[in-house]
Amino acid sequence: MTEHLGEGASRRAFLGGLAAAGAAAALPAAPILAQAAAAPKHRGVIDVHHHFWAPEYLKAQDDWEDAHHVPHLPGMQNWSPEISLAEMDRGGVQTAVLSLASISQGFWGLDAAAATKVCRACADYGAKLVSDHRGRFGLFAPLNMIDVDSSLKEAEYAYDQVHADGIGLQSSYNGVYLGDPSYNPIWEELNRRKAVVFVHGPNSACCSAIKDGPGMFTSIVEVTFDVTRSCASLLMSGALQRYPNIQWIIAYGGGTLPFVAGRINNFFKDAKNLKDFAPNGVTAELQKFNVDTVNVTNASSMSAMLRFLPASHILYGTDFFYFNNDQLNDLDQRHLPGREMTAILSGNAKRLLPRLVKA
Amino acid sequence: MESRREFLAGLAAAGAAAALPRAGRAQNAQPKHHGVIDTHHHFWAPEYLKLSQEWGAARHAPGDPRIEGWTPAVSLAEMDRGGVQTAVLSLASIRDGFWGLDPQAASRMVRICAEYGAKLISDHPGRFGLFAPLNMLDIDLCLQEVEHALDQLHADGIGVQSSYNDKYPGDPMYKPLWQELNRRKAVVYFHGPVPGCCGGLKVGPGVNPAVEEVAFDMTRAATSLLANGCLARYRDIKWVFSYGGGTIPMLAGRIAAFFKDAKNLHDIAPDGVLAELGRLHYDTVNVTAAAPFAALKTLAKPTQIVYGTDFPYFANDQLDTLDQRGLSAKDLAAIHSGNAKRLLPRLAHA
Numbered sequence: 001m002t003e004h005l006g007e008g009a010s011r012r013a014f015l016g017g018l019a020a021a022g023a024a025a026a027l028p029a030a031p032i033l034a035q036a037a038a039a040p041k042h043r044g045v046i047d048v049h050h051h052f053w054a055p056e057y058l059k060a061q062d063d064w065e066d067a068h069h070v071p072h073l074p075g076m077q078n079w080s081p082e083i084s085l086a087e088m089d090r091g092g093v094q095t096a097v098l099s100l101a102s103i104s105q106g107f108w109g110l111d112a113a114a115a116t117k118v119c120r121a122c123a124d125y126g127a128k129l130v131s132d133h134r135g136r137f138g139l140f141a142p143l144n145m146i147d148v149d150s151s152l153k154e155a156e157y158a159y160d161q162v163h164a165d166g167i168g169l170q171s172s173y174n175g176v177y178l179g180d181p182s183y184n185p186i187w188e189e190l191n192r193r194k195a196v197v198f199v200h201g202p203n204s205a206c207c208s209a210i211k212d213g214p215g216m217f218t219s220i221v222e223v224t225f226d227v228t229r230s231c232a233s234l235l236m237s238g239a240l241q242r243y244p245n246i247q248w249i250i251a252y253g254g255g256t257l258p259f260v261a262g263r264i265n266n267f268f269k270d271a272k273n274l275k276d277f278a279p280n281g282v283t284a285e286l287q288k289f290n291v292d293t294v295n296v297t298n299a300s301s302m303s304a305m306l307r308f309l310p311a312s313h314i315l316y317g318t319d320f321f322y323f324n325n326d327q328l329n330d331l332d333q334r335h336l337p338g339r340e341m342t343a344i345l346s347g348n349a350k351r352l353l354p355r356l357v358k359a
Numbered sequence: 360m361e362s363r364r365e366f367l368a369g370l371a372a373a374g375a376a377a378a379l380p381r382a383g384r385a386q387n388a389q390p391k392h393h394g395v396i397d398t399h400h401h402f403w404a405p406e407y408l409k410l411s412q413e414w415g416a417a418r419h420a421p422g423d424p425r426i427e428g429w430t431p432a433v434s435l436a437e438m439d440r441g442g443v444q445t446a447v448l449s450l451a452s453i454r455d456g457f458w459g460l461d462p463q464a465a466s467r468m469v470r471i472c473a474e475y476g477a478k479l480i481s482d483h484p485g486r487f488g489l490f491a492p493l494n495m496l497d498i499d500l501c502l503q504e505v506e507h508a509l510d511q512l513h514a515d516g517i518g519v520q521s522s523y524n525d526k527y528p529g530d531p532m533y534k535p536l537w538q539e540l541n542r543r544k545a546v547v548y549f550h551g552p553v554p555g556c557c558g559g560l561k562v563g564p565g566v567n568p569a570v571e572e573v574a575f576d577m578t579r580a581a582t583s584l585l586a587n588g589c590l591a592r593y594r595d596i597k598w599v600f601s602y603g604g605g606t607i608p609m610l611a612g613r614i615a616a617f618f619k620d621a622k623n624l625h626d627i628a629p630d631g632v633l634a635e636l637g638r639l640h641y642d643t644v645n646v647t648a649a650a651p652f653a654a655l656k657t658l659a660k661p662t663q664i665v666y667g668t669d670f671p672y673f674a675n676d677q678l679d680t681l682d683q684r685g686l687s688a689k690d691l692a693a694i695h696s697g698n699a700k701r702l703l704p705r706l707a708h709a
Binding site: 175176177179180181206207210211219220221224225228229230232233234236237252253256258259260261262263264265266267268271273277295296297298299300301303304305306307308323330 | 525526527530556557560561562563564565566567569570571574575578579582602603606608609610611612613614615616617633645646647648649650651653654655656657658673
């Protein structure tokens with residue numbers, strides 16, 4: 001229970017922090033700049049990290065927040081597809097691939113049956129947006145990840161019924177990371193389907209209540225740590241090499257992976273069981289990941305990413321509505337070769353998500 | 360406790376113990392470098408070793424041969440192998456606050472460690488420096504420890520951890536300590552523990568928490584100091600963060616993005632978040648590979664980067680990786696020793 005309260009407290013701090021930090025600026029910027037009617041500098045961009053709130057999902061989140069005395073964030077309550085489309089138009093984004101934002105306490109504390117209902121509602125809602133707005137949206141459908149059997153059914157539904165572009169997961173659920181052996185049947189199935197799996201950072205059970213001090217709110221660093229943990233978890237469990245047909249896209253530039261990969265290698269390069277989880281070495285294995293560009297378009301982060309991964313593994317993302325297409329301007333300042341820039345802005349996404357080519 | 364067991368098991372499995380056996384190679388080859396200063400090098404006073412062993416034994420954690428077999432001679436052999444003139448000694452990861460001790464007992468142990476370190480400095484002229492520990496549980500005792508370490512023992516700086524019982528350095532309770540260390544223009548070096556939050560995480564088989572969690576905790580410490588205005592307020596403290604800042608160079612842009620419109624931005628980061636983070640000092644432990652080093656060098660000038668090994672967990676092989684980073688001779692010399700001598704002037708005369 002304290003854990004849950006902790007999450008609540010931290011989320012409150014997060015929201016307070018966002019308000020204080022004015023990070024909600026993402027929203028106001030859209031209408032203001034849109035009015036100026038400036039033509040976007042880029043065209044045909046694909047945003048692989050863009051959030052959506054189906055009504056049933058928002059209710060599950062609101063109920064959890066109410067139960068834990070966490071205030072609702074206006075940006076979520078007011079979100080609509082039109083708000084996304086306005087920001088996409090402002091930035092020159094052709095298609096945004098929709099996925100769920102950070103989830104707390106497993107799947108908002110729901111049991112598997114309730115969570116699976118919400119997952120389906122999200123898949124249906126996302127699929128409707130895809131068909132209602134031709135060419136403008138893609139979908140990473142969620143799985144509940146609490147129960148393997150129902151998660152497998154959700155995957156089937158996502159692929160065979162609503163034709164999602166991939167699966168969107170959190171890096172941990174109730175403190176269980178993606179390399180946990182209980183998830184193997186899910187990876188087997190997604191491997192068979194050659195799925196794209198987008199890994200997003202949750203409000204983690206361990207760390208959302210950490211008191212870094214009064215001025216701090218944990219979402220800044222903790223979500224990036226949590227996705228990095230799952231990268232290590234997928235590496236060390238052998239899932240990364242055992243399921244080679246899954247194309248992983250890790251949010252926030254892999255969290256901190258490009259920076260700590262060398263450290264991970266230093267710890268494990270001489271491991272006796274290296275062949276079991278990294279037959280070609282730790283670095284080669286970690287370089288199988290694809291990453292998005294959310295909040296890592298600045299010079300120091302990009303320099304690590306581009307040395308760790310080829311540009312073909314880097315995909316543009318915004319984390320809208322928390323952050324917006326101003327990140328395209330940062331990316332411009334990295335002065336990448338045109339071919340690499342195009343690959344990051346859309347080419348790599350089209351390769352991984354072929355439906356978007358026809359969009 | 361579980362995490363410590365995993366940590367040790369993980370280290371053994373990973374053969375990271377390679378650090379020690381390699382020291383034996385020293386006899387033959389001449390080191391490629393000379394006069395290097397290693398700012399991240401651990402030591403165990405006998406009483407401190409006993410304390411950490413008792414803590415581990417009570418939790419059924421196996422011992423670590425690198426810790427139990429450590430002597431000053433082991434350090435000196437590895438230093439000679441790598442061409443290290445001086446290693447600045449500090450405590451390795453502490454668990455459970457200060458091994459579960461109350462502040463008075465912790466403070467007694469802190470003094471024992473400081474005195475042992477000071478004796479190594481005088482027994483081996485020019486070979487050792489000291490970042491003296493503080494208990495960090497009781498602020499009055501911390502202030503007395505500072506006085507003892509800096510005025511009596513002439514330690515080169517203070518060495519603390521990124522968190523103690525999940526309390527981070529931006530916490531208001533530490534304000535008097537930073538004020539005093541600011542007045543003394545002290546060097547404050549941060550080391551990463553496996554923090555209370557995260558030692559027991561079930562990240563998966565084989566992932567021992569020391570791999571990532573200490574780097575994450577270092578990041579929290581720096582962000583905590585930033586967010587609470589300590590970096591701006593205590594300008595005369597020379598902050599040194601281990602492991603290239605943990606992940607600070609990778610997350611600098613994200614941190615800046617979250618704070619850029621904060622109402623108190625001018626107070627906590629008068630020149631902007633990136634400038635504030637770029638002003639800190641960072642050691643090179645496990646960030647000498649191309650990707651992390653590129654990020655570190657982009658965030659911070661070469662004048663802010665100091666060489667470190669994390670011996671006995673890791674060794675001077677990191678000098679070889681650093682050689683491959685294409686640094687100018689001037690920058691490499693600054694990172695190897697010049698910056699450390701600027702920060703720790705006693706070592707310039709060592």
